Amino acid sequence: MAKSQPRYACQECGSVYPKWAGRCEACGAWNSLVEELPRSGPPKSLGGSARGGHALDFVALRGDSRQTARHLTGIAELDRVCGGGLVPGSAILVGGDPGIGKSTLLLQAAAAVAAGGGAAAYITGEEAIDQIRLRAQRLGVADAPVRLAVATSVRDIAASLDVANPPQLAVIDSIQTMYLDTLDSAPGTVSQVRGAAQELIGLAKRRGFVLVLVGHVTKEGMIAGPRVLEHMVDTVLYFEGERGHQFRILRAVKNRYGATDEIGVFEMSDRGLVEVPNPSAMFLAERADGEHGEGAVAGAAVFAGIEGTRPVLVEIQALVAPSVLGTPRRAVVGWDATRLAMIVAVLDARCGLSVGANDIYLNVAGGLRIGEPAADLAVAAALISAMVETPVPADTVVFGEIGLSGRVRPVSHSDARLKEAAKLGFTEAWLPARPQGRDSGRQPGRAARSGDGIATMPMAYLSELVERLAPAERRRTRHLAAAP
Ligand code: TYD
Numbered sequence: 126m127a128k129s130q131p132r133y134a135c136q137e138c139g140s141v142y143p144k145w146a147g148r149c150e151a152c153g154a155w156n157s158l159v160e161e162l163p164r165s166g167p168p169k170s171l172g173g174s175a176r177g178g179h180a181l182d183f184v185a186l187r188g189d190s191r192q193t194a195r196h197l198t199g200i201a202e203l204d205r206v207c208g209g210g211l212v213p214g215s216a217i218l219v220g221g222d223p224g225i226g227k228s229t230l231l232l233q234a235a236a237a238v239a240a241g242g243g244a245a246a247y248i249t250g251e252e253a254i255d256q257i258r259l260r261a262q263r264l265g266v267a268d269a270p271v272r273l274a275v276a277t278s279v280r281d282i283a284a285s286l287d288v289a290n291p292p293q294l295a296v297i298d299s300i301q302t303m304y305l306d307t308l309d310s311a312p313g314t315v316s317q318v319r320g321a322a323q324e325l326i327g328l329a330k331r332r333g334f335v336l337v338l339v340g341h342v343t344k345e346g347m348i349a350g351p352r353v354l355e356h357m358v359d360t361v362l363y364f365e366g367e368r369g370h371q372f373r374i375l376r377a378v379k380n381r382y383g384a385t386d387e388i389g390v391f392e393m394s395d396r397g398l399v400e401v402p403n404p405s406a407m408f409l410a411e412r413a414d415g416e417h418g419e420g421a422v423a424g425a426a427v428f429a430g431i432e433g434t435r436p437v438l439v440e441i442q443a444l445v446a447p448s449v450l451g452t453p454r455r456a457v458v459g460w461d462a463t464r465l466a467m468i469v470a471v472l473d474a475r476c477g478l479s480v481g482a483n484d485i486y487l488n489v490a491g492g493l494r495i496g497e498p499a500a501d502l503a504v505a506a507a508l509i510s511a512m513v514e515t516p517v518p519a520d521t522v523v524f525g526e527i528g529l530s531g532r533v534r535p536v537s538h539s540d541a542r543l544k545e546a547a548k549l550g551f552t553e554a555w556l557p558a559r560p561q562g563r564d565s566g567r568q569p570g571r572a573a574r575s576g577d578g579i580a581t582m583p584m585a586y587l588s589e590l591v592e593r594l595a596p597a598e599r600r601r602t603r604h605l606a607a608a609p
């Protein structure tokens with residue numbers, strides 16, 4: 126047998142090369158190639174005929190399928206993000222920055238499952254038993270019958286879980302610390318992470334337990350990002366949050382058993398993660414407690430957004446200041462900088478406001494990251510409001526997508542957004558007008574009332590928003606119009 130050739134695998138994207146190079150050609154990462162020995166000799170071709178293979182047993186699409194009930198963890202936010210509970214036999218990957226609270230959340234989940242009568246195992250390769258016990262005490266779950274173990278060998282873990290009566294839930298914290306002794310490369314390398322995960326996922330499918338893998342997200346270093354794992358598991362959850370904020374958001378980015386983009390909101394307290402059943406109220410809490418009482422300061426607009434299947438209200442804040450630099454500064458937290466540039470360009474080109482020459486700071490309050498284009502109109506409202514120093518009325522929510530032509534385009538789930546706004550005491554909404562003829566009740570400029578008692582102010586063009594916040598005469602006196 127030929128001596129196995131060394132090969133080099135990119136720790137960022139998993140591409141394999143026969144020779145070392147400073148930069149991965151596939152993903153462009155520097156210094157990410159690490160020597161890994163292949164599992165066995167060079168792959169052999171099957172040959173012309175399928176010698177020794179078994180013919181597949183094809184079956185019909187329709188048929189009896191095992192419908193096993195989902196396991197509820199008892200942490201409602203987690204269950205919802207997973208699509209209504211954990212599916213037996215599925216594999217869930219939970220990624221997130223170090224210290225964000227992955228171990229805390231999963232220990233709480235394991236404890237909740239165990240306390241609810243199901244068996245749960247928590248296997249850690251990162252911490253000592255004492256540390257976990259201390260954390261469990263702090264979380265107030267020390268009495269839950271969780272089976273706890275420190276292990277890093279997949280062979281040992283498989284031996285304990287490959288039994289007739291495995292636990293309902295097995296948490297592996299983290300997949301980067303696990304290793305397969307059949308591979309020569311170090312734990313944390315792409316081939317180890319992939320091999321260990323493959324083994325464990327296969328086991329979970331065979332034995333029908335829920336497998337939760339913790340995956341670290343790091344930019345550099347030896348640890349493989351969980352990207353290579355994302356294809357292998359059924360559900361990928363990201364745990365995110367801004368440092369310095371106590372809010373943590375669990376977001377489904379892939380889910381074979383539920384909606385993606387679903388979020389669960391938690392608050393990190395001194396007793397672990399606490400569910401936030403009504404995130405809108407939490408995101409807007411600061412606003413209500415503000416020194417200004419009403420919260421109606423210039424440069425802020427409340428966006429009525431949808432995260433997954435749930436409406437979430439959040440404040441968008443903007444600061445617009447004359448630039449002293451040749452290239453004006455842009456700083457964006459919680460939103461897409463490219464989309465901001467687009468809205469600024471539309472305000473400049475279609476509405477005659479010269480916003481673009483200023484330094485612009487944009488922030489989504491509370492540490493939420495918004496991906497929806499429906500936030501365009503709220504961002505524009507915050508920008509215009511900051512620019513002309515006129516507050517958006519405190520009881521108003523804003524949503525709508527903006528096209529390059531300056532048109533305000535309709536967005537989905539209008540009713541859910543209005544309902545949530547009404548629930549939180551808002552009385553007015555600035556929103557897209559429906560296309561002509563579709564709904565006589567939402568023609569541009571004609572105020573109406575939604576089913577929830579919210580006064581709606583439909584807008585067809587962004588210029589209508591500008592006119593509303595900054596009437597022409599006011600713009601002229603403040604020299605805000607673009608130079609003719
Ligand atoms: P941890 O779950 O260890 O993070 P990860 O596994 O994602 O690396 O969470 C660690 C952080 O959470 C740490 O900074 C302390 C904080 N924390 C609390 O604020 N309250 C608590 O009750 C616990 C257990 C942790």
Ligand code: MG
Nearest residue numbers: 227228251298
């Ligand atoms: Mg941890």
